[in-house]
Amino acid sequence: MISVENTLRSNKASGKGSLVGYFPAGYPTTQDSIEALVAMAENGCDVLEIGVPYSDPVMDGPVIQKATEQALENGFRLSNLFEVIAGVRRRVSTPLLVMSYWNPVIRYGTEKFATDLAAAGAQGMITPDLIPDEAGNWLEISDRLGLDRVFLVAPSSSNERVSANSEKSKGFVYAVSTMGITGERTELDRLAREVVGRIRESSDTPTCVGVGVSNGQQVAEVNSYADGAIVGTALIRAYQEGGHEALVAKTRELAGRLG
């Protein structure tokens, strides 16, 4: 299995760039989410992020909130997460990361969660509400099991924090650009470029950017200065509006301008 880091590196080296696609497990059902993630992999996503539906998703906007709420209403349980990982892994070799808020992980047991996600075929975890300072035994467990752990870096992060969070990240560093006025592309772009530049100064770990990227043009732009573009909301919106077919078309459009 090729790792997340090597995938991003070789796509960067070849000049293609990478598309990281997010979709929640169990949305709208366990089986539908497997089909969606497989289709995303087959149509241009280089890395998959499997979201864990959670009752209090403070980092997510309304589109993702609505999707994960629906997954929970439809009866999503953590056991379904591992079914989704295994179901996707059986059909594609694309690297998989789980994106989870921290409480479901510690409630399940960090060690058990990590072991089960590795056994199901995922490469590691993105933790949006966990800073390395609070990560406790997750650092040791992920090292021991050889799992990726992706921490966030923000435009507001001090240089010390940029350096520490990048150093603690494995797989890639997640550069978020949600500061300032959301929606103004030029401003978001400037902030994203600035934060990626600061990450590069302190670390050679690949850096992916989530900035509300919603079309192929923007995916290509982000890849001109980072190692990958992360897309979630635009994929889910397409799925909500036009189902599986629209998701396939949107994935192709997002990946279409990569080299």
Add this chain to the structure above:
Amino acid sequence: MSNQLRSQVGPYFGEFGGRFVPEPLIAALDQLDQVYQEAKADPSFQQQLDELHKNYTGRPSIITEAERFAREIGDIRIFLKREDLNHTGSHKINNVMGQALLAKRMGKKRVIAETGAGQHGVASATAAAYFGLDCVVYMGEVDTERQALNVARMKLLGAEVIPVKTGSRTLKDAINEALRDWVANVETTHYLLGTVAGPHPFPTMVRDFHSVIGNEAREQMLEITGSLPDAVAACVGGGSNAIGIFHAFLDDPSVELYGFEAAGAGIETPMHAATLSKGVPGVLHGARSYMLQDEDGQTMESHSISAGLDYPGVGPEHSWLKDLGRANYVGVSDAQAMEAMRLLSRTEGIIPAIETAHALGGLPLILDRLPKGASVLVNLSGRGDKDMETAGRYFGLLG
């Protein structure tokens, strides 16, 4: 006398507390922590706050002995710390005046707040009006309906009230929405968090701003009765009024501390908000603390007739005090609280908030743990005017 328990300043209270929030907020929390530390060390800040409390809040709040009420409860003396007489009608003003001063110090012109019962929202809107700040209040849609009068008060004070329609549409979801707003607008905005929960430094800072309650009350009790009370009681939702009155007594081992949580339909049912009695530790809204959650770590919905206690989390310092055995936390049902609301109204001419009524309704439950003739200090954290619609329906008073 040692100040071992009183001297805890976070970020951790034992294994509780911390900062479990997205990285984009860390810089703002660091800034707040630093500005707060500077302000704390600056005598002019405390002086400014003291003057505001004297000339605007109406501090010190008085203590009223509730003799007729106490006779109905048993062989005890009950002393009410009258936070209901503060400007805006509850203890919440203590914290917002402090935080609004800090927002000014940080040069932030916009404040956001969450509110459950509306008391913190009203207090925040009040402070924003007083200091000339823009104010947005997030309030669960369910709460905007059961606290419609407080919504009108906030609007009259110039705040924008945004009904939150996600999740359970109550206080927990209002906090999520406020956190999202803060992530997006952190450079211009201060999040005026209304309780002793949330990421560091909020639990410590909000406690400090409310500790004036216990500091005053401790001196007043010594003056009135010549000794410390045998017990101190308060209601606990997020836990701000409780920690405010407990804090001065933490290192007085003779003083028993009782926190009364909302037991809703009963703690043996799923319809309650008794986080400390029935919850397990987890991470919610930026801190590790007791919380109501299912086996998958999903936050469970809480239930209480009182919007202000209808919260599935609690401040980390309370979790610590519970595990240390320093404070006792006991559930009080909707029915027990409402009966206490009626009893205090009829015996003392004081209509308490339904939140506060839980602290009064809990007294019969702990009577056998108190010495005969015990003196009990109760934080009368808020007045009941805002609850007249709920109370009117509950007691069938609305024609």
